[in-house]
Amino acid sequence: MSAAVAADACPRVSRRFRLQWEEAQSAWVLLYPEGMVKLNQSAGEIMRRCDGSRTVPAIVADLEQAFGASGLADDVAKFLELARAQQWIER
Amino acid sequence: MSAASIPAQPGPPLWLLAELTYRCPLHCAFCYNPVDFATSGPELSTDDWLRVLREARAAGSVQCGFSGGEPMLRDDLEVLVAEAHRLGFYTNLLTSGVGLTEERAAALKAAGLDHIQLSFQDSTRELNDFLSHTRTFDLKQRVAALIKDNGWPMVMNCVIHRLNIDYIDRIIEMAVELGAEYLELANSQYYSWALLNRDQLLPTREQLERAERVTNEYREKYGDRIRIFFVVPDYYETRPKKCMNGWGNVFLTVTPDGTALPCHTAKMLPGLAFPNVREMGVREIWYESEGFNRYRGDGWMKEPCRTCPDKEKDLGGCRCQAYMLAGDPAAADPVCDKSPAHGLVVEALARVESGAGRNVPLVFRDPATSRRLVAGES
Numbered sequence: 416m417s418a419a420v421a422a423d424a425c426p427r428v429s430r431r432f433r434l435q436w437e438e439a440q441s442a443w444v445l446l447y448p449e450g451m452v453k454l455n456q457s458a459g460e461i462m463r464r465c466d467g468s469r470t471v472p473a474i475v476a477d478l479e480q481a482f483g484a485s486g487l488a489d490d491v492a493k494f495l496e497l498a499r500a501q502q503w504i505e506r
Numbered sequence: 507m508s509a510a511s512i513p514a515q516p517g518p519p520l521w522l523l524a525e526l527t528y529r530c531p532l533h534c535a536f537c538y539n540p541v542d543f544a545t546s547g548p549e550l551s552t553d554d555w556l557r558v559l560r561e562a563r564a565a566g567s568v569q570c571g572f573s574g575g576e577p578m579l580r581d582d583l584e585v586l587v588a589e590a591h592r593l594g595f596y597t598n599l600l601t602s603g604v605g606l607t608e609e610r611a612a613a614l615k616a617a618g619l620d621h622i623q624l625s626f627q628d629s630t631r632e633l634n635d636f637l638s639h640t641r642t643f644d645l646k647q648r649v650a651a652l653i654k655d656n657g658w659p660m661v662m663n664c665v666i667h668r669l670n671i672d673y674i675d676r677i678i679e680m681a682v683e684l685g686a687e688y689l690e691l692a693n694s695q696y697y698s699w700a701l702l703n704r705d706q707l708l709p710t711r712e713q714l715e716r717a718e719r720v721t722n723e724y725r726e727k728y729g730d731r732i733r734i735f736f737v738v739p740d741y742y743e744t745r746p747k748k749c750m751n752g753w754g755n756v757f758l759t760v761t762p763d764g765t766a767l768p769c770h771t772a773k774m775l776p777g778l779a780f781p782n783v784r785e786m787g788v789r790e791i792w793y794e795s796e797g798f799n800r801y802r803g804d805g806w807m808k809e810p811c812r813t814c815p816d817k818e819k820d821l822g823g824c825r826c827q828a829y830m831l832a833g834d835p836a837a838a839d840p841v842c843d844k845s846p847a848h849g850l851v852v853e854a855l856a857r858v859e860s861g862a863g864r865n866v867p868l869v870f871r872d873p874a875t876s877r878r879l880v881a882g883e884s
Contacts, residue, residue, distance in 0.1 A: 431659065433596060433620070439518045439566025446596035448621040448661050448688070451520065451569060 424506040427467030434462055461494050465504050518566025519758035519792045527575040527762050531604050533870040536665050536700040538770050544876035547763035552582040556589050561788035563593040570595040578605035584613045591618025603649035611652040622653050626664040650684040662686040667694045667707040674717045678724045682732055693739040697771045699871045705863025741851050746823025746839035753801035766791045771826045775835045801825050806836050810844040
């Protein structure tokens, strides 16, 4: 399944969902008809960068810079695969 | 300590259900609105609702459902949706589609409405219309097209009961034909008007098993094209549902007259004062009021719930059902086969199998009947 995704794809939040920061929950959430997914911190930080303008390597680089970390590519890829399976993101 | 496992202090009221009006052009025999709805006080004004939306959002509400009755009968619906959208709510409209014209759909879209759940609020007449592709089908088809044209996800809901459960294949086909992406086949739960009509509406076990089988066949046939949810009537379960995901846990209902409730039907419970949004702010209602605190945590539980290993799973079931059937809102939900009152549920199912209610007319939800029932004439 992940093989079908082009290397230069720019993932974006699916139109079926709305991503927003919820102060009361201190979390990013995905909203959909009559439901909500509360994202943990790392999922939220990845999802908020899925804006349709950044490639996956760009998202990884941005995260590594923002959190002073390295070697996040595998974790990001793993999460994006899950997010695609859940139809949270397109591309 | 077991008390620590079920928190008595809740998170925010994530779900706000705004029941805008009890007025409704339909007369469904399974309506969950209270039987005494016709004696309810005056509806909240536009300004009242705007204040409730702001207060609820500030308290952390994020999903907002506009419901009723038929919410399209409020001509300020667009104003309320626009404010809810501006505040950052995800806005849901629960409607039968009656009154949803092209103009109003466009206005709701412009106001930022996120989602419409189109319901088949069938009475027997509507069921016939529906099954014979006449009036109702035309209406639903028109509204389904409006929903699609405006780019909303297409979610359909049909309440299932003995009189339509045998046509479940045709209901699914119809939903597919209308382009629904989601279909909820929600078996009636037995509260309010549905409880009055329970002998006529509760399906037999054979009907239920067939309907589940047929639904599974259609799931295989259509795959991802339509997601079908099937909710069984809890009378056929042996453990109760975790009602509202916990009392005062995520769900806040505001009724047309401003009463704040932890669920649609809680107003029936005796000895409990529920606050009104005209007199108390949403945050205080949620965290401080007696009505919302009474059945939080597990300190209120009696046996067999108190020592039950499943108590965290179902929180003892539904307080309203415990009151309606066992006469005690703190009792175990009689759906549970550990409940001393479970025999009442078994008896209700036996009545169905024996054909009770077959020649009894349905009691339809309308204001005159509501007033008559309140006066005790019926």
